[in-house]
Amino acid sequence: xxxxxxxxxxxxxxxxxxxxxxxxxxxxxxxxxxxxxxxxxxxxxxxxxxxxxxxxxxxxxxxxxxxxxxxxxxxxxxxxxxxxxxxxxxxxxxxxxxxxxxxxxxxxxxxxxxxxxxxxxxxxxxxxxxxxxxxxxxxxxxxxxxxxxxxxxxxxxxxxxxxxxxxxxxxxxxxxxxxxxxxxxxxxxxxxxxxxxxxxxxxxxxxxxxxxxxxxxxxxxxxxxxxxxxxxx
Numbered sequence: 001x002x003x004x005x006x007x008x009x010x011x012x013x014x015x016x017x018x019x020x021x022x023x024x025x026x027x028x029x030x031x032x033x034x035x036x037x038x039x040x041x042x043x044x045x046x047x048x049x050x051x052x053x054x055x056x057x058x059x060x061x062x063x064x065x066x067x068x069x070x071x072x073x074x075x076x077x078x079x080x081x082x083x084x085x086x087x088x089x090x091x092x093x094x095x096x097x098x099x100x101x102x103x104x105x106x107x108x109x110x111x112x113x114x115x116x117x118x119x120x121x122x123x124x125x126x127x128x129x130x131x132x133x134x135x136x137x138x139x140x141x142x143x144x145x146x147x148x149x150x151x152x153x154x155x156x157x158x159x160x161x162x163x164x165x166x167x168x169x170x171x172x173x174x175x176x177x178x179x180x181x182x183x184x185x186x187x188x189x190x191x192x193x194x195x196x197x198x199x200x201x202x203x204x205x206x207x208x209x210x211x212x213x214x215x216x217x218x219x220x221x222x223x224x225x226x227x228x229x230x231x232x233x
Contacts, residue, residue, distance in 0.1 A: 001018055003016065003017070003019075004016070006055070006061065008050055008055070009047060009048045009049055010050050015059075016059070018059055018061065019044075019062075020035065020036075020061070021066060022062065022066065025148065025169070028142065029146045036060050041058055041061065042060070042062070042163070043163040045064045045083070045084050045113055045114060046111035048107045048109055048110045048111075048114060049114070062167075064082075064084040065084040066084060067083050067084040067170065068089075069170070072175075073172075076097060076099060076177075078172050078173060078175055079094065079173050081170060081171060082169070083113035083167075083168045083170055084112070085111065087107075087115060090112070099176065099178060100176050100178055101175065101176065102124050102125070102129035102134070102135045102174060102175075103122050104122045105121065105122035105132070112170075113163075113168050115132045116158065116168055117158075117161060118132075119132055119133045119160035131160075132159075133156070133159035133160065136155065136174075137173065138171070138172045139151045140168070140169040141155075141167065141169065142166065142169055179228040182228070182229050182230075183228060185224065185226050186225040186226065187222060187224050188222065188223045188224075190209065190211075190220045190222060191218075192220055195220070196220070196223065204226055204227050205226060205228060206224075206225065206226040207224075208223070208225075209221055209222065209224070210222050
């Protein structure tokens, strides 16, 4: 346990907090029962939440950075990952097997638990995988009575709940294969809203647009798309 001066990611709110770093389920249960007991606590690992979402009304914080196991399944279509794993670490680990996640937010220090709890959005999102929660196959949850429960269905209440429904220990996530280290880039000048809509219907893995904020009929914005292209080796 450490007693530290903590702050939100945007540094707008600061607060002193007792921070616990459990290494096992037994440690976590012990902290919850004997250290914190009925006092309010907050789960905080990556520390990427804005404003008061980083703090509870109490003075205790649980950091799950030691829950950091990563295991790619044999079929290489899913990964079992601990809630304390940082996204940048997971991405680097997966890239060695030419795999990646379907939804990647911009912050590289976001934890898996934080990504699930905030149901983040990001790169490679699609209709099928619009938010981080769409890639979840199952969750391991620590129940109030100190037992581990694996949820393959009905885990939606934990997604986007900011940890208010229970403690997420690990998750099984769907993986996307990196077909190539090279991308084919497509750029187009957009002339209208309908032109923008048509551009987003194009078959690209990555889609991005910049809209001109000024009233310029000749320059509505630009569209950028990208898709894998074959390696030259």
